[in-house]
Amino acid sequence: MSSRSESASGDTAPADSKDSLVTWALALAQLVSWGSVYYSFSLLVVPMEQSMGWSRTATNAALSVGLLVSGFAAYPIGRWIDHGLGRRVMAVGSVIAAAMLLLWADAQSLTLVFVAWIGLGIAMASTLYDPVFAVVTHRYPQSFRTKITLITLVGGFASTVFIPLTQLLVGSVGWRASLVVLAAANLAIALPIHVLAVRSSRTHDDSRQNHGEVKAANDEATRRALRTPTFWALAVCFTAYYATFAALTFHLVPLMVERGVSNAVLVTTMALIGPAQVAARAIWFTFGRTVHVSTVGIIIVTLFPLSTVILISAGHSAALLWLFALCYGAANGMMTILRGTIVQDLMWTEGYGAVSGMLSFPSNVAKGIAPIAAASIWSFTHGYRAVEWTVFLVSILSAIAFFVAVRVSRHTTTRAA
Template sequence: MTFSSPAAPHQPPSTRGLFINGLGLGQLCSWGSLYYSFPLIAQAMSADLGWSKAELYGAATLGLGLAGLAAYPVGVAIDRGYGRAVMTGGSLAAGLLLVLWAHIESLALFYVAVAGIGAMQAATLYDPAFAVVARKAGPAHARAGITALTMWGGFASTVFIPLIQLLLDHVGWRDTLIILGAINIVVCGAVNFATIDTVADAPVRRPAGEGAPKERSAIADAIRQPAFWALAVAFTAYAAMFSGFTFHAYPLLIERGFDTATVVGAIAMIGPAQVTGRLAVWLFAPRTPVRLLGSVIVAVFPLAFLALELMPPDFTLVALFALGFGAVNGIITIVRGLVVPELITRRAYGAVNGALAVPATVSRALAPAGLAMLWTASGSYDAVLMAIIAGSLVLAAGFWTAAALAGAGPED
């Protein structure tokens, strides 16, 4: 006998209830402690240990690559009813790895800790949480819950970057990592354990081999659709564009003549703007088809980066860019969470979404280093910004192609 999942009660979860708010708190803390913490901790480590940026960021690239490899099996496990175990276990493991990181003295052990934390992101960040919501509500009813989760996660940088900087200033990077580890164990682990429905997620006995063929059938059906591959291209380009710009925004803007205070102020606006964009969708476009919402949003990215390329170093202009970029980036996260059930298939959400995430996660890992090499080769950030604009055009073309190819949407 094997285990598979019972049919979850397909009722939209309340966006004000324990389930969504508990998962949302976990997302806020997971994103803040596992993703946004790295550049700040790495800078402090470099000053303390004398390790180069290439050595430090190589570990982050490895970790994100492992997250990409883990995305599909994590999605399958959640489809089979192990969401509680996956997300709780991921948070506990991430917390222990952060504590291990706090005690490292060698580069090899640092790579073990950071690579492990990167892999745990596949079990703790948006994609597994979206899959848990889709399993509870049914993919066709998951929109409100997924939107609410992204609003919680949108505050992660706003809350955690100042908090981490405060901790670094007062207790140093090692104790900061221990505190972040405790947050993952005590907060993230606890809320994931308490809020994911044990009964709905419990695996049940059914004839041996029945579960896996159904998942494989859903994946096989998905990858036979040209729209799946168009979306894979679109979101791989998006991941590279977003990751590359996130890691290089500060030096890029400085090189283009903006002063430090202006750059810091503009970057600080992106997080709240993401939440504002998601809130606007929740309030004013709760039932807008994803193909329409996404088709409009992807057009904004190349226009925004082209405006950045042409603008003079003026605070008002760069602030408008940051607000616009943040808003559309927040909305594209919602589109990413809903596009599988609305354009591809409503079966095996976790597995199909995980398969779609694999190339995107790898590109997210490689883009910062790739753009750094492009900067070294070209001698300026002009070429880097051109590459980002090209990525945004690929995103738009890929999504528009998928929307056209998907027809009326999935029938299953």
């Protein structure tokens, strides 16, 4: 489905060097986008509640609204990227992220926090993994798996870099000034990269007729996905997984605080997640080429429930909490690559941005509902134990759905052959 091979021209070395630079730049932008918008919330929520008197449920509701907006925006944004608007989408997304972080920093009411997170939802749909995966898949059809893995390798350090950084900022200048610094990072780092590195999600040598043919093929691919059982099984898998991931991501710090875990153990636990993500991705990058992606997927969807069991039984134990962080980080690290490549392996590459957007919609809705649902369970039961068991049961559902997706895909492939 590629119009050209990366090794077909005589200037392969310069092209490869430029492509490598572009990939590294996009990876850095992902680190900033994820760290400044997504991972910062869990460090800002407690001081924000303390200074403004807002409830845990209300603040998590603002985040949930943002994630819901991100879900609704995923499909049209993916479709725009399919049609060659990758640079415009990602650059505007960085501007919106910075503007909304500044609005949040100046918010004196919950209403403005909700408005900020509506904008941040659009920014996340425009700048995080889904749009960059679509850009890379279309631009590098022969090597998108390697480039996606590299981008996620660097992006995996977002929590490791930004959780301690945000905590340091909050402790030294307060949560409002911390948001100003995070906004500046988007404007100074992510925005220039998206303007300069994202040429387009497709090459510019297509004629208007070919562009129309590509658009028609993409639209047909999205309609075909809705008739494919594999798509629906993957949708259940990713929706269940990201619901559990969101619930833990935004409640892990309060959960450990409730248990009376020391600040040193808490920070170390959170900081281990990033390196575990990166280590798992590095292992996949090194050995994954010899293992089918569905086999790696089975490992991932088994590892996540295991990590939840470890968390449930960890108590105050630093060793068990750190083991949980390693397993949880490894599962999430590999899941990111799986999410970016499994559609192409079990289905097809046409209309990837739109198909990926359709998969992201229920996942992001689940991300939006999960934090406030977890907060509600916590409020009702006066503790996080019920939240942990709910996360475990939903993670089992994710694993079952993935097994079904692989089995249905293999059956369909065999029958078609």
